[in-house]
Amino acid sequence: MPEKPSDLNNIINIAGHLRTMAKMQPYKKAVVSPSGRNEDGLARYIHLTLRQLDKESDCLAHGLEAVGVTRGMRTILMVTPGLDFIALTFALFKAGIIPVIVDPGMGLRPMLRCLRVSRPEVFIGIPRAHLMRKIYPKHFKTVRKWVTVGRRWFWGGLKLDDLRYRPWKPYPLAQVDNNETAAILFTSGSTGPAKGVVYTHATFDAQVRHIRSRFEISSDEVDLPTFPLFALFDPAMGMTAVIPDMDPTKPAQAEPRKLVEAISNHGVTNIFASPALLRRLGAYSNRKNIKLPSLKRIISAGAPVTPDILDKFTSVLDEDAEIFTPYGATEAMPVIVIGSKEILTETAKLSDKGYGICVGRPVKGIEVKIISIYDDPIRIWSDDLVLPNGEIGEITVKGDVVTQTYFEDPMEDLLAKIKSGNTVWHRMGDLGWQDNRGRIWFCGRKNHRVVTPQETLFTIPCESIFNNHSNVFRSALVGIGDPPEQTPVIIVELEPDRDHNGESQIRQELLELATLNVQTKDIDTILFHHGFPVDVRHNSKIFREKLAVWASKQLE
DSSP: OOOOGGGGGGOOOTHHHHHHHHHHSTTSEEEEEEEEEOTTSOEEEEEEEHHHHHHHHHHHHHHHHHTTOOTTOEEEEEOOSSHHHHHHHHHHHHHTOEEEEOOGGGOHHHHHHHHHHTOOSEEEEOHHHHHHHHHSGGGGTTOOEEEESSOOOSSOSEEGGGGOOSSOOOOOOOOOOTTSEEEEEEOOSTTSSOOEEEEEHHHHHHHHHHHHHHTTOOTTOEEEESSGGGGGHHHHHTOEEEOOSSOTTOGGGOOHHHHHHHHHHHTOOEEEEOHHHHHHHHHHHHHTTOOOTTOOEEEEOSSOOOHHHHHHHHTTSOTTOEEEOOEEETTEEEEEEOBHHHIIIIIHHHHTTTSOEEEEEEOTTOEEEEEOOOSSOOOBOOGGGBOOTTOOEEEEEESTTBOOOBTTOHHHHHHHEEEETTEEEEEEEEEEEEOTTSOEEEEEEGGGOEEOSSOEEOHHHHHHHHHTSTTEEEEEEEEESSTTSOEEEEEEEEOTTSOOTTHHHHHHHHHHHHHTSTTTTTOOOEEEOSSOOBOTTTSOSBOHHHHHHHHHHHHO
């Protein structure tokens, strides 16, 4: 029997949030998706209300169960952002089926590896995804059920319409407990091999509560989630999700005109965007003298957000609006938050001096500790690991948004998790320090630090010194050789669209900058690189490992 409305608050199933919102605001738009353009080039849209989304996901949950897709079955979901993606995801949650989400932006080979190691039993995907699995069948040996969203060609299996149970009747939410797996989300792979992060329904529930509370999100808001997974949180919070007209795997190539159009058409109040996309949208809006008065909040994550990006985008907003730069990872989010007003008025000038990037204060209820730097596993938590304020160490976090394990990967668990009673501290793999006001300052990835015979150098503080030069777009610190005998090298990418014939002059000026800071005074090798390798998803994370190999060859 379906649960009674009075029982909703006792159900931790994340889909219960959608059902609650559908009862509170049945006619509010839940998801708005682009649907082509008219003869004048103006965008058309289709949508589902909260009630329609709740009913559609009920029908799909019944249909999945009817064809033998049942609770606990791991299900690859490779569907483009839109109405079907969100309805399917909530249907899976309702039935206790486990969606496996892999970012196609990571590239074909890493993606196939993720699909193989997750050992899925069900595959739901668009035609292009089914074509991929026919070309590489060995990666899908465990799959027993196939569902095509869109036109089914020669591969057989079910179509999405086959899953729509009619007539509608409420679907009884799976009664899940705190530790039951809700989904497996693979990391982007931009900081190492992609890992399957196990999310429970309790983890999702905690994320919804923390996001709503920390950012003061009300149910009358409209969101433009440029990262598809964040669209799932919107209906759970009663927000309208407007799916942007862009390729989500290539945010740095999004057309700003289309994003501005969506913001204006729907009165968007909230955006989630990577720093690269924010830079692009801000530059376009400034160039066209466009203001975006409906926006009250921008959330940018995935890589450090530089003050110049914040400054340029702030100029297109009303003065009450703010840009937030939350810190976290697939394994734990949100963890720490800071707003653009504090960055631009206070912390940015300290970042320029080599303090690192201030990522803010921990979200209420989340514990953050800085511990001594170790590359080996730490099996049991001890307060003796914790460093005093001001010392750089590894950032560790604990709380209800922190995932407890990776999918069948005990070695990664050993490296990233520290047991503490019945829970764990997660090692972020990032280095930083805490100031006397409780703020955390990010100093780079642990595996990117450069260890010389005299000292240890950290990427973000050192790079910020060189980034002060007006001709430098970005820089990267790498180490040549093996620690503790590494030689530090700064690789520089100059600002695009400028005449840089005087590289030797710029090199001399950068070396003079280096001598003025205690952290960079011993760096005397500078190389110029024309186009840093960066991650596909955010187009912001620098692949320093690749640059280190390149630099080593240059110095030979």
